[in-house]
Amino acid sequence: MAWLGGFGRLCAVFLAICCFSFQGASSQLVVSPVGHTLVYALAGSDVTLLVSFTGADDPTVTWLMGGLPVVTWTIGSDVPPDIAEDRKKVLNIDPNGSLTFVNVTLGYTSNYTFEMTKSGLAKSVTSFTLEVFESIQNVILTQPDLVIEGSKQFTLQYSMLQGVVQQQMWFFNDIEINSNSQYTVAERSLVIHGPNRRDTGRYTVFLMNPFSNVTTRINVTVLYGPEKPILEALPAQPFYLSGDTLSVSCKAEGFPLPTAKWDFGSQIPDQLNGVLNLTNVQTNQAGTYMCTLVNEQSKEKLQMNIILKVYERPSGNPMCSVQSVNNVNLQYYCMWPGGTPQAVLSFPTLSNTSSGAETFSLTFNASDNLNGKTVTCMADHPVEQNQCSVTASSPMKFLPSVRTRVSSDGKIVVTIECVSEASPEAVVSWSQGSETVAAGTTYQISSNATQLQIRDYNVSNFILQNYTCTCSNPLGSQRREVHLQGPSISDFSLFRNLNGTIVTLTWEVPPTSVVTGFDIQMKGPYLPNKSRNGTQKRGSADVFHTIQQKPGSVRSVDIFFLDPSLTYRFRVIPKALMVEGEPSEVQRIGPGEGLSGAAIAGIAAGIPCSLFFIVLLGIAIYFCFHSNKNKSRQRRYPVSRAVEKAITTQTETTPHHLLTGGLKSPPDYNRLNLTPSERSMALPSFVPPAPVRVATTV
Template identity: 40%
Template sequence: MQTTLSLICVILFLLAGNLCNLTISPTGPASVEALVGTNVTLGVSHAGAFQPEVMWFMGSLLIARWTVGDGSLSGVDSDILRPEQDGSLTFRNVSLRNNSTYTVEMTKIGEAKVSATFDLFVYDILMNASLHTDSDDAVEGDVKFTLYYITMRGEAKEVRWLFNGLQVKNGPHYSIGEKKLTINQPSRNDTGRYTVSLTNPFSSETQHRDITVLYGPDMPVLKVSPTKAVFVSGESLFLSCQAEGEPAPSTSWLFNGESIAASPAGAVHLPNVETSQSGVYTCVMVNTRTEATLERNVTVTVYELPRGGPSCSVQAGNRSAALQFLCLWPGGAPEARVSFPGLSHNASGYGNYSITIHDIQTLHGQEIICEAEHPLNHTQCSVIPRAPVGFLAVILTSMSEDDRTTVEIHCSAEATPEALVRWIKNGERLQTGSKYQISANTTQLFIHEFNATSADLDTYTCTAINPLGNTTVDTTLLGPQISNSSVFLSDDQTEVSLSWHVPLTSVITGFDIQVKGNLTSDFRTIRVMPASARNTAISGLDPKYTYYFRIVPKTGRTAGEPSEQHRTGPAAGLSGAAIAGFAAGIPCAVLVLLVVLGFIYCGTRDRSPRYPVSRAVEKVREAIVCVIVRLFFTFSEGSFSSLQAVVCRSTLTPQNLLRGRLKPPPEYRLQQPERSGPLPSVNPSVRMATTV
């Protein structure tokens, strides 16, 4: 019927002009549901035109265009889309990314466009659904408690929440959102089983979770009774804690804030107590229903020799030309007495002692000894003051989400005491501000909003200073550069490994790995690497095709000079110079051999033999000369073909003794033809801030 109507319209159009209006309509539902991996057709029918033009859009994107009845179809992805001759569109092996609204437009010459719209919903099979909560416990009186579900595969079209078998509705107490059920101000009445039911046109899943809302009826009464407060190393310690409550509270113990083991009755036994066990012991009693808590503290002191040995250090004094020496040996009972006899014979302290020296010129490189005395032991430690020594600056680069680059220069010199650092650029001392920021210990300079094409690429000077001296390091920052690069092709020629190096002071935030085929003029970025990367492997190459690779260093959005291009693909064959050498050398060698054999041959023919020479021997001689001549002419491209014919006119008949023929030398080609194949697949861009 439709074909007849279209034919009538065509006839009327030819006879009396365009009398039929183009119409289009879906042949099925406008809302189509499909399972992942199946084929689905968005069917349409039309009338009023013989061969209208058809255009399909995914949203506003044109995905297919053809003319009804025309055998040639173009502008479509034949692996996914299949245009039908009636204007319908078929999806092969439909996937989740095909979820969209589709519009088909048909156009008849002289008329406006007509269109139809479809909604395609693609679902996967629901698998491995699970139900979770946002916190471990639901507590009466809290603001909210949330349950949510997760599916490892597939999405639900319909979600139903149930509490003890009854469906939950949106309201003041329950809030249902995307994949969530929120209980507002939960109470003990919300204890029970919660169920989520997930369905789509092709599968369903149901999950359950039991929720208990915690609450407390009253406050407990607590008592604390430790057995002893002061102990000597090696003694045993017992702590007990009791309290009344309904239900009976649980008891736990903390030592200096950290949990320790206790008996079921709530007692703590510490055999052979040590100094490290001196401190505050806290008994914590909790009503498990109400979570009401009561704490009691007991301080325990243990006398013992300090662990380990004393620690010595030195730091800059309040004045630039002074040094403060420190000796530390904490702990023990009583505390150890410490002193610096080489600096002062009378001054000393206990546990933590310091002394300031102003005359420091003779102290550089000298060992300063701290004597540490305890009733149970006498020991010492030492420190050697030193001026800053030479060092290398470390450059770190980071990039924010809005592509703003920050460069950090780290100057840390070995010095005792620790050196302070001054930063200078172009003769001016740098201070913390919007552009530059100096760390609290002065060893780090941060350059914000670094521009690799501006004056930020300059020499930065850091001077490390302590009271004993100073040292200076100049660091010249360079833009994104690659010093050298190389490529290695795997044995099966399907994977290539790239490696590269950069200058130590080059500021780089990443690298673009680019590739092109020999038949294309532009490189394409297939991988973005972090600044720390120095190699990468690219697989999926076709050994029959030729590829060109290069690495482009970048600082933020600024790209540096790319590396040299590295070619991979079929073997290049002999070079032009090698082929020219063969072309010139082989004929010359054959010519020399020909001349020598010619003399032998002619000399033999001119000499009168003592005995008659058989005809067979003469033919062998002629055949040898003929073969050599032919070989020479072969390399000479047959330029003396007439002479060759004269020499060889009577040789190499089927009856001749020399029956084998010399084969011509193999052809030498300048290079195998390059074939360009599909480029390797592109990886998503990755932004990463890393050490240069």
């Protein structure tokens, strides 16, 4: 085989040279195999699927393994072949497109397709079949422990350490066995149907493949004759779960050994030598199994029964819920369907005496002690104990939401949604004033009543209308009123970029405002228009004009191509179809941003006035200070007798605020809010100065 591989490679090289010599002479891409298309290989060896081609210089080749691409390459390309990462150690592509397997393994046994494509030429394809074999080693032939005459069948099976079998042959006492009513030759086994004593003898199996062959023999003895049977299930346990695998055996002592037969109602389980192998056992296979032993010579019969219990866990987990009964009572549900046997369900916190199977419920009058109380359902099953919980609660406070849109027929559609978390689910009702809202042309209510749609052409019909939604369950209710109002804006802001060329306007609307769109208006220079000759500007506007229109769901917009050296003013007008609401406040951007013209003029006029006032204030302070200083000076010139007399006749009752000569007045304790006992020192006393005689010199 090695020399054949070398010869094939030489042929491939020769054909490749020929193809290269005559390239361009033919306009048809032709691919053909070199050698056999059915290739045998020994695992661990190297093997090549040789191909040749003509009609192109650098075609693209693809090798497919069982229809899936494994190698892709353009012949002559510097780009490495595209080979799956897990196959790079095994697969190599030769320069002529042939596929080489290095240390090939059994997993590469498959059909391979070689596809070659070239732009402008038809695709060319050829196919191979690769079969990888291992040398057959250590073949062991086995039989059941006991072959009983009259049993249904017994099977001879072979196992081996390694190897791939291409052909097997069975022999009984050196006579070849073919499949018939007595024998069935299957893969790796020989089944003998209805064995008897004549089947005692030597059985031989012959295995072969292109690289090896092995012969193995075994002697088989058919036994008969019953004794008291022994029945057991393995593994031994009180019950089995659905899906388990177990075996139930029926054995008896004696010589020859007896035949055994299992019975289970109308079903006859598979059996071999008195052993039942139950794989993926199901609940319908639970019950009483009877084993019958028969002595074929004496015709004596013995019977014994065994009971199998097969349980199945209920699917999923227990499910708890609470429902409203006439919006007055609470009904607690617990469900855990399926299972064998059915699970036993109970609510211990609600009742110690009531229980049910698979589905269980209890009904109670709604009361405050059940509001917010968590109730647990206990689910008992032989396989598993489980539980679930549910909490009943009254509706919680909620905020209604209002959405506005325009229908295809031009009507305003206002949707009010009221959703309150509650268990059981809250029932929603709608009213307008004292009247209940009923579904019709103008009003539409969703299937769960959480949404109310109001349809009308005239926005004025929505204004000053009050709607009330009530969410209630047996444990309580919550009410909210919705007052619809006309189109309006609650907040308007402006943000600009660092260059001042783009501004972003953002706004909000009141939650209950009916708005279907917005007009974005600007006052100031017109925004530039793009024309064929480039960007141009067209004057400015002294009044607000609409530059964009946005739907009612939009809350921001970007304005581009602004001149930072110019002044712009923006505002947003909310609309409900053709009805306009009050414009938003005006946002301004540009030089002197934040100061109006009047403010600037006021500041300019106020500066000189302020300076003049400061000068006058300084002069007044100076004169006051100078005057006080002159008054505080002590007189040093003589006084007249009249003055002396007036001074000497002064009494101690002179108020302290008339003192002169720099004496300080006593503190005002009334102002300090101190009682006599809180004073830290005695009040100062005023002593008038002694009379002074002054001589007058003339």
